[in-house]
Amino acid sequence: NAGVMQNPRHLVRRRGQEARLRCSPMKGHSHVYWYRQLPEEGLKFMVYLQKENIIDESGMPKERFSAEFPKEGPSILRIQQVVRGDSAAYFCASSPPTVQETQYFGPGTRLLVL
């Protein structure tokens, strides 16, 4: 049973470009969460999604950030017009439908904005 998959593992973007981060949950998991980790910091919740629904986006910046989890395919975190402050590790986690708090993390995408 493959774990949570994320790609790319590393992403370099110039200021003003777009970043697209992908997450495939564990098999049988229908809940996806995105977290951001700044250097030497804990993880900060961004958004919680189920298939085709955003359940809670209270941690998402109001502008430039969006997330989706379509019926088919991975969940995508999209950052438009990236700025240097967006440089961070972005982790996706998934949980089974019956135990939502128990979250298993992917390997993360390390975004560097030049």
Added chain:
Amino acid sequence: GENVEQHPSTLSVQEGDSAVIKCTYSDSASNYFPWYKQELGKRPQLIIDIRSNVGEKKDQRIAVTLNKTAKHFSLHITETQPEDSAVYFCAASTNSGYALNFGKGTSLLVTP
């Protein structure tokens, strides 16, 4: 937002000694408290968790205690080994029931 405070930020112990990491939380609605271990450049791995209806839970060399009245919980690692060296994060569920609030992490170094 609600906070999770974690102490100490760094901890160095000798192999074989015990290590204790403490966390406090402020959201009285929190009822789930996981601990994650993160090695350099790798994903956070769930190592143990506890729910609010339980005061203590143990899994081999790792134990977690919870004092809901005082709103604090602790991770105890006994007979530490060099491979226990990593950053450990505590977390608490939020009143939404699913998002987790994380502490800032404890960097544990176990020296041979």
